[in-house]
Amino acid sequence: MNQKQESPFGNPRFLMALALTFFGLWGWQYYLSKKFPQKPTEQVAAATTASGTATVAPSEAQMNPAASGTVAAATTAPVVEEEKTFSYEDEKVKFEVSSKGLGVKKFTLKKYTDRKGAHIQFESAEGQAELLANNNVVNFSVEKTGESQFIGTATVDGKKITRKLTFNKDTESFDSETEFDAGFDTLSLKLFQKHHKPESTSFLTPSFEQQDFIWIEAGSTKSESIAGLKENEGFLKTAPAATLASIGTQYFTAASINRSDIVPSVSNKVENNMASVNISYNLKDAKITKVSQAIYLGPKVTNILAKIDKQLTETLNYGMFGFISAILMKLMVFMFGIFGNWGLAIIALTLVVRAVLLPFNVMSFRSAQAMQKVKPKLDAIREKFKDDPMRMNKETMAVMKENNANPLSGCLPMLIQIPIFFALWRAIGSSIEIYQQPFFGWITDLSYHDPFFVFPILMGITMFLQQKMTPTTMDPTQAKILNFMPILFTLFMLTLPSGLTLYNFVSALFGVIQQYFLLKETKNNSPAVA
Numbered sequence: 001m002n003q004k005q006e007s008p009f010g011n012p013r014f015l016m017a018l019a020l021t022f023f024g025l026w027g028w029q030y031y032l033s034k035k036f037p038q039k040p041t042e043q044v045a046a047a048t049t050a051s052g053t054a055t056v057a058p059s060e061a062q063m064n065p066a067a068s069g070t071v072a073a074a075t076t077a078p079v080v081e082e083e084k085t086f087s088y089e090d091e092k093v094k095f096e097v098s099s100k101g102l103g104v105k106k107f108t109l110k111k112y113t114d115r116k117g118a119h120i121q122f123e124s125a126e127g128q129a130e131l132l133a134n135n136n137v138v139n140f141s142v143e144k145t146g147e148s149q150f151i152g153t154a155t156v157d158g159k160k161i162t163r164k165l166t167f168n169k170d171t172e173s174f175d176s177e178t179e180f181d182a183g184f185d186t187l188s189l190k191l192f193q194k195h196h197k198p199e200s201t202s203f204l205t206p207s208f209e210q211q212d213f214i215w216i217e218a219g220s221t222k223s224e225s226i227a228g229l230k231e232n233e234g235f236l237k238t239a240p241a242a243t244l245a246s247i248g249t250q251y252f253t254a255a256s257i258n259r260s261d262i263v264p265s266v267s268n269k270v271e272n273n274m275a276s277v278n279i280s281y282n283l284k285d286a287k288i289t290k291v292s293q294a295i296y297l298g299p300k301v302t303n304i305l306a307k308i309d310k311q312l313t314e315t316l317n318y319g320m321f322g323f324i325s326a327i328l329m330k331l332m333v334f335m336f337g338i339f340g341n342w343g344l345a346i347i348a349l350t351l352v353v354r355a356v357l358l359p360f361n362v363m364s365f366r367s368a369q370a371m372q373k374v375k376p377k378l379d380a381i382r383e384k385f386k387d388d389p390m391r392m393n394k395e396t397m398a399v400m401k402e403n404n405a406n407p408l409s410g411c412l413p414m415l416i417q418i419p420i421f422f423a424l425w426r427a428i429g430s431s432i433e434i435y436q437q438p439f440f441g442w443i444t445d446l447s448y449h450d451p452f453f454v455f456p457i458l459m460g461i462t463m464f465l466q467q468k469m470t471p472t473t474m475d476p477t478q479a480k481i482l483n484f485m486p487i488l489f490t491l492f493m494l495t496l497p498s499g500l501t502l503y504n505f506v507s508a509l510f511g512v513i514q515q516y517f518l519l520k521e522t523k524n525n526s527p528a529v530a
Contacts (some may be wrong), residue, residue: 103127343439460490
């Protein structure tokens with residue numbers, strides 16, 4: 001490749017590598033989905049209602065009490081206690097605690113709203129984290145012992161069970177402790193989140209909306225995306241032992257961290273457009289009388305997650321370059337502390353990253369210069385020794401060594417930049433910090449796409465200018481393919497968060513300015529090459 005290239009978005013090799021990476025990852029995921037299709041959701045023996053709760057067919061005695069005689073009177077079903085709820089509210093959240101399993105209902109985030117302006121709420125037919133003993137909901141007698149502490153006591157099959165649920169205002173999380181008499185087979189609790197469908201599933205105009213199960217098994221973080229599931233499509237994935245279990249989008253999560261002497265099994269399930277995480281403790285052979293968890297329902301704010309438990313930061317799910325994303329995220333928060341605007345923080349972060357990568361871009365530019373200088377000699381060698389590959393390679397290496405030209409020195413900077421590019425992409429696209437945060441003018445939400453597509457179009461124009469400023473020795477076919485890159489990337493950015501398109505536009509603009517000065521330097525120092 002014999003181009004003068006120095007900035008990622010003006011560098012044909014970078015663009016080619018980026019496009020190949022996108023298509024390669026997409027193709028690989030498509031291949032895996034065909035070769036290893038998801039297992040269908042397990043069939044439930046009892047019929048299920050719209051809310052997902054099982055309904056059992058009435059017995060003959062219930063249908064015809066007279067036919068059962070005195071036996072019916074002797075086997076009258078136990079009276080179920082009426083459900084009682086206890087409310088809590090502060091400046092950030094409000095919720096209810098139910099006597100059914102001491103579960104949390106109507107948990108509402110007062111400082112966050114959805115696209116329609118409604119407050120974010122973790123709502124389901126069953127209470128979040130309600131306790132089940134031997135697969136039956138425990139009906140507690142509840143006492144509110146403090147502003148945000150609830151203690152429930154119950155007797156199940158002659159065995160006593162006590163659960164204490166405490167809401168920590170500083171971390172916006174729950175501490176759950178359950179003590180019980182020996183003899184229970186299982187204790188379990190569930191977390192829920194409505195299954196979200198992305199606004200767009202097109203490859204050219206993708207949605208950045210994510211939803212996935214994340215859990216830690218044997219110290220290893222694992223995840224399963226469910227954003228691509230169709231309407232009413234089922235999903236089931238189990239883990240025999242998990243210390244962290246969660247279901248969440250890129251901005252909000254419902255999670256449980258195990259703090260017991262026994263590690264629970266986890267079942268991740270999607271059914272009736274509801275995603276659930278079932279956390280179950282097998283107590284048959286366990287010699288314990290207490291289990292405890294930390295439960296979090298809320299936004300993925302990094303410092304809050306870390307304060308509750310370090311494992312909880314894994315729900316951020318920055319991907320394979322997460323360690324780079326975490327560093328970039330800290331830098332962006334630092335920039336926000338200086339400028340007080342998340343849009344300006346993104347611009348500052350982009351400039352800092354481009355400045356750090358500048359030496360590598362210059363190295364790539366110098367390598368392209370050297371390769372362009374020796375290209376006529378290399379073409380002559382290929383023509384002269386086209387029938388003798390060994391001699392051709394030998395002469396080629398000799399010419400490149402004589403002129404200090406090494407094509408790998410131009411590829412290495414690209415390999416360094418690609419991980420940073422994807423890490424920055426995930427850090428900006430998945431950060432609750434920019435959720436519904438305004439920039440200037442028409443950009444009222446950096447986590448939502450540009451309503452007038454100004455930044456995607458500006459980015460495409462800037463990429464086109466970079467290509468025109470970059471001298472090239474590509475053949476006409478390659479040049480035509482490269483000319484479609486700005487159009488392809490513009491289409492790709494149309495539906496992505498405006499914070500991402502702002503980053504890409506500023507990065508491309510930096511590249512144009514950088515290209516201008518490098519070309520100017522080349523003309524001053526070496527008119528013949530220019």
